[in-house]
Amino acid sequence: MRLSDEQLQQFRQDGFIHIKQFAPTEQCDAILDVAKAHLKGKIEPLETEIGYQERSKEYRTHVKDYTSMSEEPCVIVRRLRQVYNRDILFKEWMEDAEIRPVLQQILGDSVVITTGHHNSIMTKMPHLSQATSWHQDRRYWRYSDDNLVSVWLALDNEHSDNGVLEFIPGSHTMQFTPEQFDDKEYFREDTDQNKLIIAQKVSMNLEKGDIVIFHALLLHRANKNSTDKVKISFVYTVKGAATKALEGSRSAEYPEITLAIIP
Numbered sequence: 001m002r003l004s005d006e007q008l009q010q011f012r013q014d015g016f017i018h019i020k021q022f023a024p025t026e027q028c029d030a031i032l033d034v035a036k037a038h039l040k041g042k043i044e045p046l047e048t049e050i051g052y053q054e055r056s057k058e059y060r061t062h063v064k065d066y067t068s069m070s071e072e073p074c075v076i077v078r079r080l081r082q083v084y085n086r087d088i089l090f091k092e093w094m095e096d097a098e099i100r101p102v103l104q105q106i107l108g109d110s111v112v113i114t115t116g117h118h119n120s121i122m123t124k125m126p127h128l129s130q131a132t133s134w135h136q137d138r139r140y141w142r143y144s145d146d147n148l149v150s151v152w153l154a155l156d157n158e159h160s161d162n163g164v165l166e167f168i169p170g171s172h173t174m175q176f177t178p179e180q181f182d183d184k185e186y187f188r189e190d191t192d193q194n195k196l197i198i199a200q201k202v203s204m205n206l207e208k209g210d211i212v213i214f215h216a217l218l219l220h221r222a223n224k225n226s227t228d229k230v231k232i233s234f235v236y237t238v239k240g241a242a243t244k245a246l247e248g249s250r251s252a253e254y255p256e257i258t259l260a261i262i263p
């Protein structure tokens with residue numbers, strides 16, 4: 001698959017692109033089955049709701065041991081981490097050849113999987129998972145430049161009631177001051193300046209098999225899940241080959257997988 005010039009232009013302008021019905025239902029269901037087994041067994045490494053809320057910016061930037069706090073009394077899994085090596089189905093999805101030309105177009109470079117970031121099955125547990133506040137993924141990632149995007153796969157339908165993703169189009173190219181973010185680098189929602197920006201948000205209603213590719217600087221958030229069914233999505237991050245993880249950071253601690261160029 002390749003993007004048309006208009007689609008590529010749209011990505012550059014908005015910072016994201018929604019591709020409908022990309023992954024077949026059978027593939028989504030097969031991935032879901034494995035994901036549910038790992039969630040049921042709470043197989044590490046995983047991130048819990050408490051872990052996500054409580055860990056500092058420094059921890060999330062530098063610490064490599066990113067497993068959950070096993071002493072937590074009630075573990076609510078927020079995401080399964082390091083999924084590339086968990087199952088062949090996950091690996092195959094992350095190395096999918098059909099999407100590669102699109103990623104090559106967007107990155108303008110050959111494609112490298114960064115296993116340290118968003119190498120995850122994301123969950124929204126009914127009523128228990130928190131909403132995720134406005135943020136840029138790149139805030140805890142340390143690279144030579146910003147040429148990174150994430151690929152989000154809806155393994156089932158995603159809508160406002162079960163934790164829909166929301167984006168601020170064009171925010172990946174906006175210039176912000178440090179004061180526009182709080183101490184964990186979430187985009188503040190309490191200033192008039194930010195409220196005007198947040199008013200531009202769009203909700204990404206996704207159907208099973210849809211993917212969204214979004215830039216690492218794009219401001220995004222997600223709702224709580226007020227339905228009775230868990231929402232499960234797959235997200236992984238790729239970078240251009242010329243983009244280098246900075247020595248000594250968490251970004252440099254995990255293997256990278258260089259994918260073959262598809263002409």
Ligand SMILES: O=C(O)CCC(=O)C(=O)O
Binds near residue numbers: 123124131137221
């Ligand atoms: O809560 C969600 O589903 C979104 C998660 C997210 O944006 C993130 O972890 O970077």
